[in-house]
Amino acid sequence: AAREDVLITLQKRWPCASLHEYPAPVQGMDAAPKIIEALRRADEGGHDVILLVRGGGSIEDLWCFNDEALARFIYQMNTPVVTGIGHEIDFTLCDYTADVRANTPTGAVETAVPDRNEVSAMLHQYAMRMHHQIQSRMDGARIHLDHLSTCPVLSDPSRITDTQRMLLQHYSAKLMHFPLMIHKDQMHLMQLQQRFHMIASSRMMDLRKQIENKQQALNLSQIKMLD
Helix, strand or coil: CHHHHHHHHHHHHCCCCCCCCCCCCCCCCCHHHHHHHHHHHHHCCCCCCEEEEECCCCCCCCHHHHCHHHHHHHHCCCCCEEEEECCCCCCCHHHHHCCEECCCHHHHHHHHCCCHHHHHHHHHHHHHHHHHHHHHHHHHHHHHHHHHHCCHHHHCCHHHHHHHHHHHHHHHHHHHHHHHHHHHHHHHHHHHHHHHHHHHHHHHHHHHHHHHHHHHHHHHHHHHHHC
């Protein structure tokens, strides 16, 4: 019954799961060692999770799951173990050493695998959210493009080239007049030099005359002193 519950629940919740069975007796004096051997092979199988399940029964029927060696082996296993032994009221030593204890074999499957309906609903929500975000970004981009299309520069790109062309013509004209400006400055500089030379020559002549006059006056005063 436990096996059928597992198969039905697994097919209903997550049919894409790959199931490997490791059968072993689940009651009797020799059950615990055989369960250990089955768990050892399962642990070496590279599985994502291991389900240790058994249907309901009396405490005597479930007593093999209170075996200390079995409980210790479950505790040291590398693969996560989910137990679903008996019913909700049944507790065994293996339930305490397993990674997760479920109430029933069906509960063990529900713990181990997701529900495809829940996953589908979650993926649908993600898809709707992504669609909304993409649509929102597209709407924002469309508004931005509409705004840009009204800009004078984009509506009439020739305005940029016309402005740059006028600036280029202005600077070209200035460059063409630059030699004339240099010539005018040179002429002005030559005029200043001529004026400087004229003024300097006139000042030198005046200074020379003053020196000669003072020299003559000095000579006359010396002659008078000799007389």
